[in-house]
Amino acid sequence: MSRQPAPATRRCAQPDCPNPVIRPARRGRPPIYCSPTCRAQAKRRPPTRPVLVEIDHDPPNSQHRPAGRVWLVRLRRGPRTVTVASGLGHTSAESLAAQITAILRTPSATPGAAID
Template structure:
């Protein structure tokens, strides 16, 4: 005979009923399991694929109709799933919105890094500097859609601390990279590299929004960028 809990051997009794547990400890464990049965872990089908599908629906709604239209019902319809599927994969709508923003930030960084790495063999560091700044401009469909989503989120982040945390952080990796590239390219005399990097990142970001609105053309934005780079990099 074996114990129902630990599967250990049970010594047969000299008389009376046949025991089903080898000890009082196993008997107590069996009682606790009946009183508080373990909750089964749900099996999540297509965890990455389904979550991705829902997140992309949020991006499309934010880019095309604004984040205020991103209700659970609208997101589910855009993703071609039921609202219950959305609720299964995310704790609530706010969790979904924050997750979608974080994913977009990561993907933008990956794409930008890939494009910049492709130019790493360029002899002139100005090429890398210009390419880095142009990542802030909506120069193709992907960057245009991404900027639309970011703009929709930014407005919401002004009153939502959780979203603001994704935008605001202590580190300034882009500004630090631009400052390093300015130094490598040869700044002119009396140039404060860190301040110029801040101004370039902020200025080009604003030009990107103007380009998105159609206030400026790509040629005009590039001429403005060339002007400032020429002003800063007079050392070479």
């Protein structure tokens, strides 16, 4: 006589749900959501797009600086953009972009902690 293993429990795949999912010991595809409501909410949630740091040429202006030598740093997430700095030299733009990227990519040890 063979015994069935006890069903395994795991957390719901919906990011905001703390409920466990009981995986039955039957054959077939195991569930990953605790309820049909969580499954529907997870499907409706748009994927989070990453924040991109871009270096680009600043459009020509009336300051008589040669085109192609003036740079700007821009943050982009999907269709939304914000220009952080403009009128920079190439080295300054690269340095600022590297510092912003380091801040965005380094996870904070404590949520809500101050930036060094």
